[in-house]
Amino acid sequence: MQSFTEENYLKIIYHLSVNNDQAVQTNAIAEKMQTKAASVTDMIKKLADKQLVDYKKYQGVHLTQTGRQAAINIVRKHRLWEVFLVEKLNFKWDEVHDIAEELEHINSAELVERLDEFLSFPKNDPHGDPIPDKHGKFDAVPFTKLSKLKTGEKGLIMGVSEHSSAFLKHLEKLGLTLGKTLTLTTITDFDGSVEIIVEDKKISVTREVAKHILIRI
Amino acid sequence: MQSFTEENYLKIIYHLSVNNDQAVQTNAIAEKMQTKAASVTDMIKKLADKQLVDYKKYQGVHLTQTGRQAAINIVRKHRLWEVFLVEKLNFKWDEVHDIAEELEHINSAELVERLDEFLSFPKNDPHGDPIPDKHGKFDAVPFTKLSKLKTGEKGLIMGVSEHSSAFLKHLEKLGLTLGKTLTLTTITDFDGSVEIIVEDKKISVTREVAKHILIRI
DNA sequence: TTATTTTTTTAGATTTGTCTAAATATATAG
DNA sequence: CTATATATTTAGACAAATCTAAAAAAATAA
Incomplete structure (x- = not known):
């Protein structure tokens, strides 16, 4: 079993x-963990000792098979708890991330399976991200960024790649929620902003x- | 906010x-925390610094008002999660304690209130223990231990004072679950064991x- | 290809919660 | 009331995760 901190490193x-x-x-890990590179090096060594990552000095890390399984399991828990919070406790999609960050570390395989059921x-999950099944499998549905759409193309909003509360609230206010259909009408050369039509607006x-x-699409 | 460990001390x-x-x-704390008296002394000092307990050397501790509120809040969360596990996820009453020990440390007042609702x-909770409301209030229903009943007396099982899985499974097997009515027929002088009738058995x-x-009663 | 910048690692210190062993205080027994 | 036993505290050490400052390696630029 991994510590809280080790789990967070694996997930990141x-x-x-x-x-x-x-x-x-x-450095990439340090930035996401909001910590210093020196601390990351220390932790990486520990994860390498536990065979959760492959590590060569100055060459960065790769997750091992075991490490990846552990990480996917944490992601599975995080996303299941998010569904619970939104579907059962009526939280909004922009309110659940931080709580799920805590819940994802609860250790009970039985609990996760029963929650899933x-x-x-x-x-x-409520942001469109796929939830791995108990074997860690999930289908990666192919997607395009809205910023890559061409004029006149139509598409369905199936997810977001930014989970901050501020961003999600902004989308909510614009009516850009999961499942909505949109059509891109104009791309502004000047700043790259796009005009879209959603529900006739x-x-x-x-x-x-x-x-x-x-x-x- | 308290650490995991501090919360466990307060609860105990x-x-x-x-x-x-x-x-x-x-020593009583050390035993429950499965740790050494020296460690307890260290932690007590920290809790005293934070004004969560009153402490005089060699004289043991009392919770302060703040400390008691914090402790009751943890108990509230523990018991609410136990209800969730039994009522919603179909766990048995002997399976929920350890999971609730983890869940009780999740930090979100909003989550607790929504879970309660x-x-x-x-x-x-599933063991009959009262769940404090959001202000920490609960009614302490008076009770008697089965071992204190007199011959011929009738009563209702309303709780247990031991929460180990082994004990709860044992009661389950005997059909001694919450809400059952029983009548004490015999007290054996020799070993203090009692004969009872539950559902005509x-x-x-x-x-x-x-x-x-x-x-x- | 040498110089400079960026990235990463090392060395040594800090904090939290724990420990053991020894010292001190309190309680109990004769 | 002294001796013994029990309970508690202190002192000093350790592991985990972090930090700063300095050294070393790798990447980039001139």
């Missing part, structure tokens, strides 16, 4: 490597926001 | 003093077990 290394087979760099085996979205909205 | 001090206004002794504001219970069954 997983997120930093999931879309990318490169080694994960010390209680929630009717959800496939996605015209909305302008900055490029920065559009980059974090995931679309299935 | 609370349980050791709830039926008893005496100061709580270092989701569970329809339960008054007691005659059952013999050792004195040790009878001491941990709480009865309302």
